Amino acid sequence: MSARGRSPLPPAAKRGAQGGAGYIYLDHAATTPVDEAVLRAMLPYFSEEFGNANSLHRCGRRAVAALDGARDSVAACIGAKASEVYFTSGGTEADNWALRGVLYANAERGRHFILSAAEHHAVLECARALEREGFSYSVAPVNGQGRADVAALEKLFRPDTVLVCLMAANNEVGTVQPLAEVSALCRARGALLFSDAVQAAGALPVNVNAPPVDLLALSSHKLYGPKGAGALYVRTGVKIAPLLFGGLQERGKRGGTANVAGAVGFAAALRLTCERRAQDVPRIAALRDRFAEKVSAGVVGAVRNGDVQNCLPGIANFTFAGAAGEAVLYALDLAGVAASGGAACSSGAPEPSHVLLAMGKSEEQARSSVRFSFGRNNTEAEADAAAAIVVRVLQKLRGGA
Numbered sequence: 001m002s003a004r005g006r007s008p009l010p011p012a013a014k015r016g017a018q019g020g021a022g023y024i025y026l027d028h029a030a031t032t033p034v035d036e037a038v039l040r041a042m043l044p045y046f047s048e049e050f051g052n053a054n055s056l057h058r059c060g061r062r063a064v065a066a067l068d069g070a071r072d073s074v075a076a077c078i079g080a081k082a083s084e085v086y087f088t089s090g091g092t093e094a095d096n097w098a099l100r101g102v103l104y105a106n107a108e109r110g111r112h113f114i115l116s117a118a119e120h121h122a123v124l125e126c127a128r129a130l131e132r133e134g135f136s137y138s139v140a141p142v143n144g145q146g147r148a149d150v151a152a153l154e155k156l157f158r159p160d161t162v163l164v165c166l167m168a169a170n171n172e173v174g175t176v177q178p179l180a181e182v183s184a185l186c187r188a189r190g191a192l193l194f195s196d197a198v199q200a201a202g203a204l205p206v207n208v209n210a211p212p213v214d215l216l217a218l219s220s221h222k223l224y225g226p227k228g229a230g231a232l233y234v235r236t237g238v239k240i241a242p243l244l245f246g247g248l249q250e251r252g253k254r255g256g257t258a259n260v261a262g263a264v265g266f267a268a269a270l271r272l273t274c275e276r277r278a279q280d281v282p283r284i285a286a287l288r289d290r291f292a293e294k295v296s297a298g299v300v301g302a303v304r305n306g307d308v309q310n311c312l313p314g315i316a317n318f319t320f321a322g323a324a325g326e327a328v329l330y331a332l333d334l335a336g337v338a339a340s341g342g343a344a345c346s347s348g349a350p351e352p353s354h355v356l357l358a359m360g361k362s363e364e365q366a367r368s369s370v371r372f373s374f375g376r377n378n379t380e381a382e383a384d385a386a387a388a389i390v391v392r393v394l395q396k397l398r399g400g401a
């Protein structure tokens with residue numbers, strides 16, 4: 001049966017939010033629901049349009065056409081050429097590929113790279129792995145608001161520096177990074193610039209020429225697209241080795257049968273994000289500010305983290321002194337609010353966030369921090385209700401009412 005023209009979802013009234021009716025989802029920096037229009041665009045590629053883009057027959061050719069269309073669309077959204085866009089399984093693969101691909105392919109030029117202390121684990125852990133392979137890296141500090149210190153970063157350049165990694169905006173505190181200044185530095189020093197725009201792309205205009213970057217990572221599920229899809233932009237002329245060896249997919253640079261439905265969904269989600277940005281960003285920022293003001297006023301000693309003036313619109317990260325972040329998260333969940341710790345919490349032993357530590361927070365402060373992230377579907381009523389719940393939960397945990 002064709003999925004075209006009919007809603008693939010049950011009627012809205014029957015759906016409810018994940019977590020149950022009335023549950024308030026404030027964890028959009030972790031992931032977002034797939035937009036209904038995106039799902040609609042993807043559905044045919046699971047069933048009637050199931051061809052393998054490598055097949056020579058007509059089913060394959062239709063898959064290639066869908067993939068080409070998705071690539072053209074992603075390229076147009078970020079100011080790139082289609083030939084510079086490589087589909088990946090998401091942000092983690094794009095980050096790993098950017099680092100490994102550039103360092104392996106340019107090893108005769110140098111084996112040193114620079115990254116900011118606020119980079120995502122996908123960059124940090126890859127850097128550590130590369131160090132074990134004989135490459136070396138230097139970490140540029142961030143200031144108390146999580147912004148990379150450009151003067152300190154400049155001092156880290158060496159004659160053998162081939163790559164600088166600076167995310168466009170931070171995923172934990174939302175701080176927008178000084179990409180234009182670092183881009184100019186890289187151009188002057190002859191180093192390549194890679195930017196992880198996984199969080200930024202949902203909220204800020206991302207254009208690979210303004211400021212110029214050589215490589216850029218994107219992930220679909222942060223902007224109302226499917227999980228397991230994303231892209232790495234690689235500027236024409238930049239030498240990059242493959243990360244995945246196999247067939248000749250993605251112009252011989254990334255083996256593996258193409259995820260056509262994923263690419264189509266990712267492209268549709270990115271386009272929608274670009275089209276809606278002017279209306280979504282101020283609305284989401286206003287919701288976040290409304291919530292943050294109520295939390296700051298209602299929770300004694302609540303400290304907002306990050307560069308509040310220069311922050312992604314959805315994110316409000318707080319330190320609630322004297323309350324363990326994990327306990328706050330569990331209590332919030334029970335009370336009907338989904339939020340997140342800055343760091344990956346695992347089996348009762350959460351590591352304090354490396355970003356908050358780099359910003360000068362103590363381990364204890366870092367462990368008592370919570371990230372709230374607003375999205376497209378949140379309402380004013382939810383912002384108010386969530387703030388009231390946060391205030392109540394903190395009072396309870398601190399031994400109050």
Ligand code: PLP
Binds near residue numbers: 122199
């Ligand atoms: N980079 C940043 C800044 C992120 O926030 C994330 C996800 O949280 C990733 C990379 C990883 O992306 P993915 O989940 O698509 O692997």
